[in-house]
Amino acid sequence: MRSSTHSASTRLRPIVTGLAVVILSVMAAGTAFLVTWPGDGALAAGGGRAETDRTRADNPLPAARATAGSLMPDRTLPSSAPVVGGPGVQVTLPHLLAISPKRVPQSTLLKIAKLRHVQKVAVADGGAVRVSGTALRLLAVDPATFRSWTPKNVAGHPEVWSALARGEMVADAATIKRLGMVLGAEYQIDRGPKLRVAASASLGLPGVDGLVSQDLGRRLGFPSGVVVLVHGDPGKVSDKAVARLLGKGAQVVRVGQAAVRPRATATPGQALVGRPTSYLDLYQRSATVCPGLSWTVLAAIGQVESSHGRNNGPSSAGALGPMQFMPATWKAYGVDGDGDGEADIWSPYDAVPSAAKYLCANGAGAGGDKLRKAVWFYNHSWDYVNKVLSLAEAYARTYAS
Numbered sequence: 001m002r003s004s005t006h007s008a009s010t011r012l013r014p015i016v017t018g019l020a021v022v023i024l025s026v027m028a029a030g031t032a033f034l035v036t037w038p039g040d041g042a043l044a045a046g047g048g049r050a051e052t053d054r055t056r057a058d059n060p061l062p063a064a065r066a067t068a069g070s071l072m073p074d075r076t077l078p079s080s081a082p083v084v085g086g087p088g089v090q091v092t093l094p095h096l097l098a099i100s101p102k103r104v105p106q107s108t109l110l111k112i113a114k115l116r117h118v119q120k121v122a123v124a125d126g127g128a129v130r131v132s133g134t135a136l137r138l139l140a141v142d143p144a145t146f147r148s149w150t151p152k153n154v155a156g157h158p159e160v161w162s163a164l165a166r167g168e169m170v171a172d173a174a175t176i177k178r179l180g181m182v183l184g185a186e187y188q189i190d191r192g193p194k195l196r197v198a199a200s201a202s203l204g205l206p207g208v209d210g211l212v213s214q215d216l217g218r219r220l221g222f223p224s225g226v227v228v229l230v231h232g233d234p235g236k237v238s239d240k241a242v243a244r245l246l247g248k249g250a251q252v253v254r255v256g257q258a259a260v261r262p263r264a265t266a267t268p269g270q271a272l273v274g275r276p277t278s279y280l281d282l283y284q285r286s287a288t289v290c291p292g293l294s295w296t297v298l299a300a301i302g303q304v305e306s307s308h309g310r311n312n313g314p315s316s317a318g319a320l321g322p323m324q325f326m327p328a329t330w331k332a333y334g335v336d337g338d339g340d341g342e343a344d345i346w347s348p349y350d351a352v353p354s355a356a357k358y359l360c361a362n363g364a365g366a367g368g369d370k371l372r373k374a375v376w377f378y379n380h381s382w383d384y385v386n387k388v389l390s391l392a393e394a395y396a397r398t399y400a401s
Contacts, residue, residue, distance in 0.1 A: 071391050073398045074303055077280045082309060082322075082348035091152045092120050094255050096230035097205060098242055101249040103225040111245050112228065117236040122149060122229040125214060127222030130190040134179065136209045138169070139227070140217020149229055152346055154201045156314060163198035164213045171210040173202045192220065204256050273337045273353050279308050280399070282352050286337070289356040292365030296399075298352055300391035301378065309348050323351040325358075333358040 074080070104123055113121045125140040143161045154160055160170050171181055186194040203211070212220070228246070230237055239252045246252070273285040283302065287295035302308050302323060309322035319326050325334070330345045335357055338349035345351060355378070364374035375385045
């Protein structure tokens with residue numbers, strides 16, 4: 001491994017300085033610095049795509065076998081707000097990262113949690129190790145509780161969490177590039193064990209080079225409870241108030257959205273369906289993407305696939321998001337529904353109109369047998385087709401205007 005010659009930017013100097021203080025304070029033990037959140041929620045169950053069969057498209061259509069109980073429309077649809085979420089995880093990214101020179105007591109964490117605009121707080125373990133004299137600053141985390149603090153693409157990356165469970169390191173993508181590290185290689189820690197770099201991810205945490213498990217962090221001697229992550233209203237959580245509560249020597253830096261100026265929002269004319277306040281409105285607007293397609297078909301697919309975004313996967317087959325698209329299909333048919341400049345497979349505002357586009361490309365707007373065939377293309381199972389269309393009829397009866 002080679003040492004980096006790049007200097008830290010002016011914006012990150014306070015956090016790097018804070019890390020250095022903590023590192024020096026415990027270097028006698030061969031470690032230093034940071035992350036664990038005890039007791040923060042269990043992960044939601046992962047969603048799965050409806051079971052498929054091997055029936056050929058040109059075979060006679062089998063009779064429906066869906067039970068009456070499975071054909072009950074969701075009556076919360078008019079008031080259920082679409083939520084953008086990751087793979088079975090409600091992501092709450094940190095907006096502040098604070099480093100304390102000593103363990104943060106529970107009483108202080110409770111005071112931070114009560115600050116105005118603060119919604120969630122986590123305390124973390126961590127430290128620094130050296131490889132051939134080069135310092136690596138690592139968070140030591142419990143994968144089950146730290147996952148919701150990572151970007152959604154990281155939260156949905158199975159290898160990240162498998163690597164941590166195996167006692168291996170997940171390196172920040174920028175660190176991999178900066179230090180010329182090789183995925184799968186083992187690095188000898190100075191006066192310590194070998195550490196295998198098993199995965200890479202863009203963590204978005206300034207001054208943090210990677211993740212290890214909480215258990216490994218303890219074996220490496222990392223100090224506990226010296227880092228605090230704070231989630232709240234972006235740009236509104238007071239970094240000064242957090243620093244004041246943590247006391248002398250604490251460093252606080254803004255992270256992610258809170259650290260950058262928000263980009264201009266898209267004009268209403270650029271939005272395909274916008275950001276409706278209910279799933280009912282979202283399905284109805286999205287149906288206009290495919291003239292002739294009833295919104296009830298989209299609602300039925302949304303209920304069968306993910307229970308309207310409550311169970312976003314990934315499925316065992318790799319389908320993702322509220323409408324359970326396979327990534328290859330999404331690449332061809334995914335659209336930017338809300339005009340934010342991104343076609344996001346996890347966002348219902350993009351996924352639902354994308355489903356309408358995909359169905360339309362397969363003839364759904366013509367109705368009848370062509371609609372049935374279009375739904376079959378969505379998931380190659382005639383039982384699935386019968387279930388979706390029966391549920392669509394139930395939606396039409398329940399929500400008849």
